[in-house]
Amino acid sequence: MKCRWIALGLIVLWSVGCIAQEATRIVDQAGYTVSVPSTASRIASVYGIGTYTVYALGGEDRLALAFYVGVKTVASASDVLLRWEPRLSEILGFGDPNVEELVSLRTDLVLADASRHLDVAEQLRDLGVPVVLYRVETPEALIESVILTGQVLGPESATLASEWIADYDRVVVSISEDTASLAEAEKARVLFLGTSLSTVAGGDMYQTSLIRAAGGRSVTAELTGSWNEVNLEQILRWNPDVIVIPPYGPVQPSAILENADWQALDAVKTGRVYRMPRLVAPMDTPVPESLLGIAWLASTLYPERVRLDLAAEVAGFYEKYYRFPLTQDEIGRIAQ
Amino acid sequence: MIAFSRKPPVWVLGLIPLAAFAIALWVGRFGVHWGDTFRVLFGLEGPSDVFRALILRVRLPRVLAAACVGANLSVVGASFQGLFRNPLVDSRILGVSSGAAFGAALALSFTSHSLWVQAGAYTFALAAIGLVMMIGMRFGSSALVLVIGGILIGALFNSFLGLIKYVADPLSTLPTITYWLLGGLNGTQWSDLPLLLTVSGLGLNFFILLRWRLNLLTMSDTEAQALGVRIRGVRNAIVAVGTLMIAASVALAGTIGWVGLVIPHVARAWVGPDHGRLIPVSAMLGATTVILLDAVARTALPSEIPLGILTGLLGVPAFLVLFLRFLRARGEAT
Amino acid sequence: MRIECRDLAYAYTPAQEILQSVSLTWGTGQIVFILGSNGSGKTTLLECLSGLRPPLRGHVALDGHDLSDLPPRTRAQMIGLVPQLHEPIFEFTVEQAVLMGRAPHLGLFERPGSNDRAAVREAIAAVGIHHLRHRPYTQISGGERQLALIARGLAQGAGCLLMDEPVAHLDPHHQHDVMASVRALTERGLSFAVTSHLPNHALLYADWTAFLIEGSVQIQGPPRSTITEASLQATYRMAFEIIEGASGSRAILPRQ
Structure with a gap:
């Protein structure tokens, strides 16, 4: 009797685990296949240009850390930016991404730049943090990156991406x-x-x-x-x-x-x-x-x-x- | 006749930089218009206002600056090689260039105004040499102490420079600093020249006047002193004047390597080690080299080639050839 | 020139006086040999005599002028120093190297003129290296370079030359060439002080010999009377014997 209960409990735990770990498999712009957890709620965008795509597709509330183009400190942010992102002082990052800080922030997904962050991405993958790499310098690559970000953020974002x-x-x-x-x-x-x-x-x-x-x-x-x-x-x-x-x-x-x-x-x-x-x-x-x-x-x-x-x-x-x-x-x- | 071909009179050598100067004024991205350049220079009618402004306001100050920078680096390099009795020394040995580069980068991280950049370069070049002299005074001011002090202070300012680059904005100031450090004369204006011309003119004159006495400093300190030379005073004066000349060059053109090392060797291979001839010949060859390399830097491609890259590309093979010659002379290579 | 050195003392560090009390006098046209063991202070003594090192105590006088009162250029016109041979870095010609001896006669920004060149030609001829004058100073033999340095001292116009081990590293032939030139130059009234590790040379070439022992000149006088087995024993802490040839010439040998 006891054994049966344990077996049932294990089955339940296994299915819960499956749901929690349900993930989308995507190929990023550096050619890596990434398993992105659909429930990612603590996203770090260390690629300033990519950050704005997250906002455009409605994912801003899930950002735990974000780099912005040319914004070093809250003091250097414009009035519009401060009104646009009230959480700026909380999530603003700048410079070279620090792996230990990313892990200590309990980030569950990192968006990074394929031309600068390959090493950091490698380390993060080793630590079990999925990384999506962007390489955007043409209109085609921009459209691709928007589609990719839509896939990463979920169905509602994907719809916004096509719009x-x-x-x-x-x-x-x-x-x-x-x-x-x-x-x-x-x-x-x-x-x-x-x-x-x-x-x-x-x-x-x-x-x-x-x-x-x-x-x-x-x-x-x-x-x-x-x-x-x-x-x-x-x-x-x-x-x-x-x-x-x-x-x-x-x-x-x-x-x-x-x-x-x-x-x-x-x-x-x-x-x-x-x-x-x-x-x-x-x-x-x-x-x-x-x-x-x-x-x-x-x-x-x-x-x-x-x-x-x-x-x-x-x-x-x-x-x-x-x-x-x-x-x-x-x-x-x-x-x- | 043989003696003549080995030692042409100095005024003949003066024609070489003059020719380089003329060529450099004639060539540029906007085009080569021989007659028009001539007419502009002699104030004749004909060329368009654009071309006139281009020659007088863009090319002329830049070529003048190139001449000063080349002469300064070479003369200070030749003097320092003699002073420190080390043929592998150049103007960077005393940490002056590192200090000046740090000062300029510091200024660049706040403003792009060239007068501030120059002020920064001068201030920290003098700060660097001041620290080297303090180390020197504490430990007896020998050539060795000065060189070690220079290496230490240079390393210190290189670290500071790294720090500036680390905190610089990667979108705006960092590329400017990085490009500036590669060395180049792009954007030289007439307003940059009074300071450069004054410092270079006085400095070059100082070394030309002192040139024979520099020979004595290549002997040991003991020998020079026994010949009645007040060695500390002369050495400090050379270091101080050299520092100002380097600061003037770095402030405008960034750190340009190899010229200060290789040109004195070329000059020495040509006219021998006597500073009486070595100093003027170094000045002329240095000016010629930088004028011509800068002409390539601004003309060869639509985008500027950093001057420091060109001096390296030319300087390294030139140095190898000279070194091979030296080894052959000693029978250590075939 | 007459050089008078009285009770000279010098110390690199306050704790240790390398020269304690040196008194030594020699006159016009004389060669004095300074003998002493390694580290006895011979080079230091020459540097003090040339005015490069201000003495801790005592005086040096050149023809009655106190050395410490003389400005560097005047001093360099009176007394010259020929340091130990070293490998020069730059390839100056012999003529250019000798020309440097004219420095004390020229102002800071002055360059040598025709009378300086004449003095150099004369000095080079006096030591017999006229044929080498255009050769790089780096490419001549050690003996020839030593002669060039003596020529530089002549060009300097000094009445006294202080020579630090001038024949070290030279073969016997070149040793003799150098010392013979020195001897010949005394005819012009030049005085010399020569440090040496060769007491035999003192017997051959010296007018006066000084033994530098423990920071002072303890024995001095004409070589024949001062170079004895006892003075050599005191200087070098080993036994010597002096043998005498038929013609009256003497030689010193270590005692086996």
């Missing part, structure tokens, strides 16, 4: 229709600067795809790799129509417009030097919010051609994906 893909397509198709009549030579020639006057985005970066999607031509498309250091002579030789400064770093348009050495450039003569606005995520990086970056750049390059209502796109995106209503003033920071 986002549809939105992304809608924006890109709309802009390409508006700019279809432009011959290649008529397209605006855009220089995407980095965090100094001599740093420019290389051709392999997401920024180059972003310019193309917005109907422009990147003058630095021929450069390989990530950020490139160039000299003023080369910039004069490119002579861009428009200069875009990223939404991070110290460079402001005035530094270019008031610089005597830059006056010969067409972009400076026509005053077309812009710093990309930022509310939450930097819209030039491969984040879901970059669809607003495309829309902003297209509206900036071709205000008379592009039919998209930028203000409505911004408000709609924040409402739908971040469940965060923006004030008119905040919308105006992107859609002027």
Whole structure:
């Protein structure tokens, strides 16, 4: 009799264990097969760009630790960011991920960057913590990463992921229709600067795809790799129509417009030097919010051609994906 | 005739950097327009305003800076090799470059304004040499004590530099610091030049005037003193002036390796160890080398090639060739 | 030149005086040999005599001028030091190396002129190495390098040269060449102080011999009267015998 009870108890325990350990098997962007527990409730995102996808797909409450692009301390966070994530001081991380800290936080899933975190991922796997690695530098990889994150976070997030893909397509198709009549030579020639006057985005970066999607031509498309250091002579030789400064770093348009050495450039003569606005995520990086970056750049390059209502796109995106209503003033920071 | 070919008059050597200077003004990413460059330089009508501004405001200050940096590194390298009686020494031996690099990186983590970066480099170059001198005074100021002090202080500032890089923002300041440390003259402006030209001019003059006396310092301290040289005073003066010249170079161009080591050896192989000829020839060869390498750095590819990478690519094989020559002369290699 | 050294004392560390009381005098055209065991302070004594090390006590006078009152350049015009041979690092030519002897006659930023070059030519000729003047100083023999250093002392214009073991590492032929040059230069009125581990050389070349024992000159005088079996025993702590040849020449041998 006693033996039977024990056997039954074991069967019950086994089935409970099975339910608790029910997991989704996915293949991440580094090619690893990862068993992701569907109940993961303490997620650490040590990949700043990936963090914003978790928010866009409604997984923010499950974050136990998160890195954000260019946000080192709570003090350096913008007012919008603080309102957008009230738990920022609790979950903000920065720098190189520390394995011991990740384990001591009892994280049950880590989202990391395939180009920087392979070693950390290896150690975490050894300790039994599943790791999903991202490698995002093209629009295709961005879409893949959004689908992947949807799978990781669960069915509701997966639905949001497909809706986002549809939105992304809608924006890109709309802009390409508006700019279809432009011959290649008529397209605006855009220089995407980095965090100094001599740093420019290389051709392999997401920024180059972003310019193309917005109907422009990147003058630095021929450069390989990530950020490139160039000299003023080369910039004069490119002579861009428009200069875009990223939404991070110290460079402001005035530094270019008031610089005597830059006056010969067409972009400076026509005053077309812009710093990309930022509310939450930097819209030039491969984040879901970059669809607003495309829309902003297209509206900036071709205000008379592009039919998209930028203000409505911004408000709609924040409402739908971040469940965060923006004030008119905040919308105006992107859609002027 | 043989004596002439081995020892050409110094004014003939002066033509080499002048030629390099002209070539460097003519080439660039914007294009090579021989006639236009000539017209701009002699104030003639013709070239567009853009080209005029490019030559006068972008290329000219950069080529001048390259000349100063090359001459400074080479002359200080040659003098320090003699002073420390060690042909493997260069201007980095006393930890000055490390101090200057730390100061510049510290400034870069707060601002990208070049005057602050220069101020940081000078301040910490002087701090580094001050610490080395303090160690020297405590332990007798011999060449050996100074070298050991320099290695220690250099290592200390390298650690501080690592700390700065560790806490720097990986998106904005870290790439700037990293690129800056690779060495280069991109973005040199006229406003950077008064300080560099003053320090280089005074420093080079000091070494040119002192050049014969440097020979005495290559002897042992005892011999130099027996010949009436006030060794400590002269050595401290050389170290102080050399430090300022290195700080001026590092502040603008970052830490550029190999020039200060290899150029003095090339010069020595050419005109012999007499500093009377070695110092001016080092200055000229150093200026020429950095002018030409910088022209490659800014012209070869659409993106800038860090100057420190080019000096290494040229310096290492050059050093190997010289070393092989040296071994052959001693019958230790064939 | 007349060199007078009275009650000279020197210490590297306060606890130990390496020179306690050295008194030694020699005059124009004279060669004094300083003999002493290893570590007896011979090199230190030369450095004190050349003015590089200020004495703890006592005085050194050059032709009546107190050495410590002389500025370094004036001092270097009067007295020269020829250190022990070492391998030079840079390949200066013999001429360039000898030219360095002109330093005390030149200001800080001054370069040698034609009269300096004339002095160098004359000094090189005086020690008979004219044929070597363009050779790298690193590529000549030890004896030749020693002669070049003597030429440097001549170019310096010093009235007295202090030589630290000038014939160490040289073969007998070169030993003789160097010492013969020294002897010949006394004809021009130069004085020499020579440290040596070869008492036989003192018998051959010295005008005056000083035995440095335990920090002071305990025995000094003309070589023939001071180099005795007793003084050698006191200096080196071993037994010697002095043998005399038919012509009156003497030689010192260790006693078996």
